[in-house]
Amino acid sequence: MADTSESEHGDRVRQLEADARRSGMRITPHTTTIIQILDESTDHPTAEDIFERARERDPSISSASVYRILNKLEESDLVRRQRLDSDRFRYEIADECRHHLVDLDTGQVIGISDPEIDELKDKIAKRHGYEIVDFRLELFGRKPGGGN
């Protein structure tokens, strides 16, 4: 929500396409559409959200393709998927922050980044003698006086 000028969007899309191509994917029009949508979205969309947004630009796309493209992007570590509150996966570009605060009233997902989270992770890892591959902190709450 800050340094996201139009040209930077284009840059990131091109970068992701290049990365995807490098990891063996073919860059089809559908692939580009999905990447653009992910690049533009700040609301951690579900596959269905992405499917709907993609159909507006290219009505011929099928949900199977959306799932397949998202899975390929995830296997290439370009996209991260995770379940937050719901039982559906949510997708976001992998370089975005991986911790979230979910607003229980609005469903809004807020990205969290804080160096202390990593410090805490390191401390816990050391205490248990583990090498951490991935981790996430998820908070669920509401603004006082926000809803209800």
Add this chain to the structure above:
Amino acid sequence: MADTSESEHGDRVRQLEADARRSGMRITPHTTTIIQILDESTDHPTAEDIFERARERDPSISSASVYRILNKLEESDLVRRQRLDSDRFRYEIADECRHHLVDLDTGQVIGISDPEIDELKDKIAKRHGYEIVDFRLELFGRKPGGGN
């Protein structure tokens, strides 16, 4: 893994039954079986795990009942369910710690508790102006030289 003598197990089971009854559930033999299994399990079992363990004690139980009882216990806030690595829910008694370290080689789930996690949560909540209802930290990693 420390103060879990036999009598304390019995205590906790009776306490959970009382709590469940208080919140409107009927304590059937199946209910008791499920509560006992949860009380004895330290491995964060899935519904299927629980169903299998329950069948050993009472072959007449159905998986639908297991799900229904677990859902009731969760609605009463006596049990917490969450997805960790897999796409199945895992269940644990609500007074157990809610943060986990998942061993990617063995699948073992280790409960984590650390006052700093709560301090961090409070700090983030304050920064964003939220009242946190629930939260969890999940770590995924492996012991160096452990597997693979």
Add this chain to the structure above:
DNA sequence: TTAATTGCAAATGGTTTGCTTTTGC
């Protein structure tokens, strides 16, 4: 060229639900 991608429809698989019978309290 040729292996990857696509759309469609069918399959998966964990979880839920409708219905009828049984049972806790």
Add this chain to the structure above:
DNA sequence: GCAAAAGCAAACCATTTGCAATTAA
């Protein structure tokens, strides 16, 4: 007695997959 719980089988529903046709590189 009566609302809650049980078993069974069917329904759900997000996600995956088989297949035949299309297409990127």
